[in-house]
Amino acid sequence: MTVETKKFADPSSLAAGFAKDFAAWVGSQSQDKICVALSGGSTPKMLFDLWASEYSDAVDWSRLHFFWGDERCVPPNDPESNYGVAKELFFDKVGIADQNIHRVHGEADPEQERGRYEDEIRATLASDETGLPRFDLMLLGMGDDGHTASIFPHQRELLESSRVCEVAQHPVSGQTRITLTGPVIKAAAKIVFLVTGKAKADVLADVIQHRGAFETYPASYINEGDVVFYVDGAAAEKL
Numbered sequence: 574m575t576v577e578t579k580k581f582a583d584p585s586s587l588a589a590g591f592a593k594d595f596a597a598w599v600g601s602q603s604q605d606k607i608c609v610a611l612s613g614g615s616t617p618k619m620l621f622d623l624w625a626s627e628y629s630d631a632v633d634w635s636r637l638h639f640f641w642g643d644e645r646c647v648p649p650n651d652p653e654s655n656y657g658v659a660k661e662l663f664f665d666k667v668g669i670a671d672q673n674i675h676r677v678h679g680e681a682d683p684e685q686e687r688g689r690y691e692d693e694i695r696a697t698l699a700s701d702e703t704g705l706p707r708f709d710l711m712l713l714g715m716g717d718d719g720h721t722a723s724i725f726p727h728q729r730e731l732l733e734s735s736r737v738c739e740v741a742q743h744p745v746s747g748q749t750r751i752t753l754t755g756p757v758i759k760a761a762a763k764i765v766f767l768v769t770g771k772a773k774a775d776v777l778a779d780v781i782q783h784r785g786a787f788e789t790y791p792a793s794y795i796n797e798g799d800v801v802f803y804v805d806g807a808a809a810e811k812l
Contacts, residue, residue, distance in 0.1 A: 576781060576796075576800040576801065576802055577800070577801045577802070578781065578801075578802045578804060578809070578812065579801060579802070579803050579804070580804055580805075580806065580809050580812075581803065581804070581805050581806070582805065582806050583769075583805050583806065583807075584615070584616055584619060584769040584770075584805050585619060586805075587616065587767065587769060587803050587804070587805050588616055588619035588620045588623055588767075589623060590803065591620060591765065591767065591803050592620055592623040592624060592627070592628060595628075595632075595710075596628055596631050596632050598710070598763070599632050599633065599636070599637070600632075602636075602709065604636075604709070605636060606636060606638055607636050607637050607638065607709045607710070608638045608640065608697065608698050608708050608709050608710075609637060609638070609639055609640065609708065609709060609710045609711075609712065610639075610640045610641060610642045610708050610710070610711045610712060610753065610761070611639055611640070611641050611642065611655065611659060611712050612641070612642050612643070612655070612712045612713055612714045612722070612767070613641075613643070613644075613645075613655035613658065613714070614714045614767070615769070616714070616767045616769050617658075617659075617712070617714070617767065618658060618662060620767075621658070621659055621662035621663035622662055622663075624663050624667065625662060625663050625666035625667055626666075629666070629667045634667055634668075634669055634673075635670065635673070637669070637673060638673045638674075638675060638697060639659070639664075639669070639673060639674050639675065640675045640694065640708070641655055641656065641676065641677055642711060642712065642713060642721075642722040642752065642753050642758065643655070643722040643723035643741070643750055643751065643752035643753065644656060644676070644677035644679050644750060644751050645679055645748060645749075645750050646679045646680075646683050646686075646748070646749040646750060646751065647679045647680070648679060648680040649676065649679065649680065651679070654679055656674075656676040656677065656679070660674075675690075675693055675694070675697060677690055677751050678690075679751070683740045683749050683751060684740055686751060687736075687738045687739065687740050687751055688738075690737075690738050690751060691736060691737040691738045694706050694737055694738070694757075695737065701760050703760075705737075705756055705757055705760040706737060706757060706760070707760050707761065707762060708757075708760070708761040708762065709761070709762050709763065710761065710762070710763045710764075710765065711758055711761035711763070711764045711765070712765050712767065713758070713764065713765065713766045713767070713792075713795065714766070714767055714768065715766055715768050715773060715776070715777065715780070715792045716773070717770075717772040717773045717776055718744075718776070718790075719776045719779075719780060719789065719790025719791055719792050719793065720790075720791050720792070721758075721766070721791055721792040721795060722752045722753055722758060723741040723743070723750040723751070723752035724741065724752055724754075724755065724791040725741065725743070725744050725791065726744070726789055726790065726791060727744050728741055728742075729791060729794075731752065731754050731755060731791075732754070732755030732756075732791060732794045733754075733755060733756070734754040734755065734756070735756075736754055737753065737754060737757050738751055738752065738753055738754065738757075739751070739752055739754055755791075755794055755795070758795055759794075759795055759796075759797045759798065760798075761798065762798070762799065763798070763799045763801070764795060764798060764799065764800045764801070765800075765801050765802075765803060766792070766795075766800070766801070766802045766803065766804075767803050768802060768803070768804045768805075768808045769804070769805040769807065769808050770805070770807055770808055771807040771808070771810065773808045774807065774808055774809070774810045774811045775811055776790060776792075777802075777804065777808050777809070777811065777812070778811035778812055779793070780792045780793045781802060781812065782812075
């Protein structure tokens with residue numbers, strides 16, 4: 574796996590570094606509509622704060638359309654809703670237009686919502702030469718079990734699914750989630766992992782260097798195209 578790795582001292586400097594790179598990247602895009610898949614987690618929360626406070630006027634947000642790589646099947650006002658967190662910290666403060674926000678309806682029947690969200694993605698995004706919808710930017714995290722989006726080690730079949738979205742379950746809590754599948758994630762024009770914390774150091778080294786137990790980690794299979802890992806010092810200590 575040949576990827577670019579950008580190292581930062583701590584999570585806050587990582588978020589600041591990516592926010593700066595993101596603004597420059599948006600400015601370099603020539604298309605009118607830029608489609609971005611967001612992720613959940615603590616680092617995106619810091620990123621949302623930065624976007625709202627320091628980049629509200631530095632980025633032409635009207636060009637951005639936001640989706641999610643995965644979402645918990647909870648109502649939008651639930652504290653665990655990835656959409657709810659982004660709305661509170663970012664969307665409401667910057668004034669992102671409703672038509673530019675494409676949330677997963679976590680309160681709906683999961684299988685029906687899987688199909689609806691797939692249809693919405695296909696209707697909004699352009700497709701690549703294989704017919705897969707192509708996100709301009711895919712933001713991902715990685716768990717200390719090597720999962721990414723909501724593709725967990727026990728559900729690696731989702732890495733090869735022919736669907737755009739699938740219903741997944743968290744291996745410990747059993748919580749139901751909706752996730753993009755491996756082929757759609759890998760089809761994105763640019764893929765960025767935001768990884769922080771010492772607990773992920775061993776797995777991250779295996780994933781990036783294709784060593785040890787890397788084949789058991791779903792994140793190892795996101796290995797096509799323009800892939801960049803933004804990592805803090807704690808996560809990078811085994812690299």
